Amino acid sequence: MKSRRILPRPVLLVLLCLAVQGTAMMTTPTIAATPTPSASQAGLSYLTEHGRLEFIREVGSALYERGNATGTYNVPMTTLLTRYPNYVTAIVTIYPHGGSISGTSKANYIVKNETGYFGGTLTINHGTGSYRGVAGKNLGISGTINRNTYNMTVNAHGDISR
Numbered sequence: 001m002k003s004r005r006i007l008p009r010p011v012l013l014v015l016l017c018l019a020v021q022g023t024a025m026m027t028t029p030t031i032a033a034t035p036t037p038s039a040s041q042a043g044l045s046y047l048t049e050h051g052r053l054e055f056i057r058e059v060g061s062a063l064y065e066r067g068n069a070t071g072t073y074n075v076p077m078t079t080l081l082t083r084y085p086n087y088v089t090a091i092v093t094i095y096p097h098g099g100s101i102s103g104t105s106k107a108n109y110i111v112k113n114e115t116g117y118f119g120g121t122l123t124i125n126h127g128t129g130s131y132r133g134v135a136g137k138n139l140g141i142s143g144t145i146n147r148n149t150y151n152m153t154v155n156a157h158g159d160i161s162r
Helices: 009-018 037-041
Strands: 044-059 062-070 075-083 087-094 101-112 115-127 136-146 152-161
Touching: 044 075, 062 152, 087 115, 101 136, 115 152
Parallel strands: none
Antiparallel strands: 044 062, 044 152, 062 075, 075 087, 087 101, 101 115, 115 136, 136 152
């Protein structure tokens, strides 16, 4: 019987951060990461995370945000989200003890009234220190952006390897 592998806080935070382009108004409960049998056998962990980010500053169409990921882990994160007419991109970095984890995201984007909605994919593509080698592709992300305050909430889910 293979043992289940639980990801470190940073990995989950990165996913959260990337998903960061998030849900400013959502109050969906967070679900902790739970490895699936096939994911465990492949050395992967499945995670579902939720993050809340607060607006720090805006430069052109780019929003710099800072917040925390919640769920299985509580880790601070930062993100740089760039808005385009029909999509958003993000660079997300978390700084857990012992290293950092970064990723990129691209998501479709629509605006209805005072809320921007996005949904797309997240890729974890860089880790330092204890998190060197962390990777994840095609993770799902979704969320909203409050167009008055620019605060965001983000949901991320998918398989991650280390």
